[in-house]
């Protein structure tokens with residue numbers, strides 16, 4: 001995967017976020033970038049809260065911290081370490097395992113795993129930028145070693161992938177872990193991720209049959225872009241995430257990274273902004289996560 005996005009060096013990161021205060025200040029700036037509005041009474045005026053970057057509604061006195069109502073809500077460790085996790089995940093083009101984060105930041109592995117799932121949640125597609133133009137669909141299996149089942153057997157999972165083709169390459173892609181191959185599940189994915197005006201093609205018989213989309217000629221199969229995309233995603237699973245329970249999170253992460261490979265801004269800022277805009281995810285929701293599309 002290409003890594004053309006601008007990224008902060010460790011030195012730049014350290015000088016930008018030397019302490020918890022600088023992280024809180026930054027989150028407050030992101031959170032209230034478009035102005036303040038009290039979540040209780042919708043009042044637009046505030047005064048300074050008890051802590052440095054908290055805001056208090058002048059009408060109902062509701063007190064709000066920069067982390068409240070975001071994916072940083074009630075974070076159990078220092079905000080600075082949370083920023084480091086976002087930094088490591090966003091700047092390593094293959095992401096970072098929770099065991100590695102745990103070692104680097106001296107936090108429990110389970111703590112890192114949980115927060116990492118929140119970061120990955122922020123990478124989920126918002127369905128507001130559907131794929132355009134020439135779009136190709138592919139269906140494939142990805143295997144992984146499921147140690148959580150105790151059997152350590154290799155499980156196969158069906159993944160549906162849609163790619164937006166541009167000249168010789170792939171500009172964007174979205175993927176979905178399929179629990180079943182029901183027609184409405186497949187159609188929902190297409191409805192959410194592909195623009196209505198796009199031209200859909202596939203070389204997959206099942207998709208051709210179930211969704212009724214145009215089939216590409218067989219003589220170009222071995223050169224087609226969907227194979228390149230599925231191979232990329234397969235090696236992503238095989239290379240770093242060989243023991244994956246929440247497959248959709250990892251597909252989200254892969255597609256998020258891919259779709260930003262030409263991004264001019266910083267991927268770290270983009271992720272932080274998404275985390276601030278995203279509603280909090282309690283532990284229960286995360287471990288019971290089910291893909292919506």
Ligand SMILES: [Zn+2]
Nearest residue numbers: 038041057060
């Ligand atoms: Zn209020």
